[in-house]
Amino acid sequence: MFALRGIAVSLAFFVLLYCLLSALVAVAWRTLHVLRVREKSLADLFFALRVFPLVASVVITFAFVVPSFDLLEPRAIDEGMGSTPLALGICALLLIACGCFRVITAQTKTSRVVARWLEGARPMDAGAQTVTFRSRREAPPLTLVGVRKPRVLVSESTVALLSDDELHIALKHELAHMQSRDNLKKLVFRFCPFPGMAKLESAWSQAAELAADDAAVSKLDDAVDLAAALVKLSRLVPVEAAPVCTVGFVTGSISARVTRLLAWDETGKANQRRNGLWYVIPPVLVTLLCVCATYGPALALTHEVTEWLVR
Helix, strand or coil: CCCCHHHHHHHHHHHHHHHHHHHHHHHHHHHHHHCCCCCHHHHHHHHHHHHHHHHHHHHHHHHHHHHHHHHHCCCCCCCCCCCCHHHHHHHHHHHHHHHHHHHHHHHHHHHHHHHHHCCEEECCCCCCCCEEEECCCCCEEEEEEECCCCCCEEEEEHHHHHHHHHHHHHHHHHHHHCCHHHHHHHHHHHCCCCCCCCCHHHHHHHHHHHHHHHHHCCCCHHHHHHHHHHHHHCCCCCCCCCCCEEEEEECCHHHHHHHHHHHHCCCHHHHHHCCCCHHHHHHHHHHHHHHCHHHHHHHHHHHHHHHHHHH
């Protein structure tokens, strides 16, 4: 009975904290646009902010709620429990089940569509640092597929339309997505359902595209070739929408990407490379030190909160 009560209280605390933090993130994420950081850092910030409610809720639950209940809660078998913790615990289980279902559904649909795209495909020696397949003309122009074993699919239309330099720089763009594990990040988003997060995920997607452009381009000629590849491939009519766990080359705001590439500046990119997120480290270290110094009182406060929740 004690263990069941502890599980119910932990789940109730988790779902309340998750919903509260998710609501705060859904409202406050737009303030990140004022930061003057490179696109890779901005994409990382968007991703961290999107998964923060889930990660923070899990960490706080296991670091504070579970120990406080186990150490400070009297093991009295006659103590009752209200209906609120039980209802919230069921909501937490439904939330976890919904996340698992979304992940399985997205992965299953992606695997089925990619298998169809790979029918009749053959390996392609494109000089990329990943496995590249030349797929049918009906497949998307240029797409990164797979989570554990990423692969790049290049359609027959793309090979016929792009020059060698344009195809090479486009493949470097997809390689940057692979190195950032963007397909895995999309799958993680599916595990964190909450209303109002679509715009944040869209902003992350756009920042990830710009970051991949930056990673692919090292000189002005590269920027021009990548912009030309974007313009040419954007004119192809897509046969079907790409599934969730894929990253297509022609995504995001094409006009904004092309304009940015044509205004590419080597000096500005060098300055962006030096602009890291070092300023995030001190607050994190200070927070960890404060948590370690006040862990005992924090457990007592957490127990008081859970006691109120049980009643």
